[in-house]
Amino acid sequence: MKKHCENNNARTESQQSICAWAEETFGPVTDPKALWDRAMLEMHELGDAIDQRDLSEIGKEAADVMILLYRLMDQFGLELGAQCDAKMAINRSRNWQSKGDGTGSHI
Template sequence: MSDWAEATFGPVQDPKALWNRALLEMQELGEAVDHQDLSEIGKEAADVMILLYRLASQFDLDLDAELDAKMAINRSRTWSSKGDGTGSHI
């Protein structure tokens, strides 16, 4: 994905630009969720993921490995459910 993005859009001058674009894509994802538009939810979620993978690669991070490491931490924590499908660790 990052190779395609660099070939298509050029090199990243400032990684924060990727973060800003991801925020825009998150807003679009939120609109799709509001409308329960499954096709758009999938597309916008994918846009967010593409940007996150590209952002991680700017710092030589393996996002899949980072996710696995974070899930190991999450699994070891005690959680409090908020009752809406989300929660926070105690």
């Protein structure tokens, strides 16, 4: 399986453009937990796509999750990219124990 963890900042969409589209399409969020519920549904669909090794569906379902996370963060005045940057600064300062499956825990 190919890895694609390269720096590619040439995206057309942003958290702002996605949230504007979503609000225009679905209306304002009345309960942020509904976004979380929907993201969990999309995570299950992503899991199914991974089980089937369907690259097209994996990409689409992962994007659905990201879109919902953008919108959820927006409800709290947060920017997802900035939150990832801040969390990575914390992660890089920690010591980690690999679980041998591509995941791990900080120690």
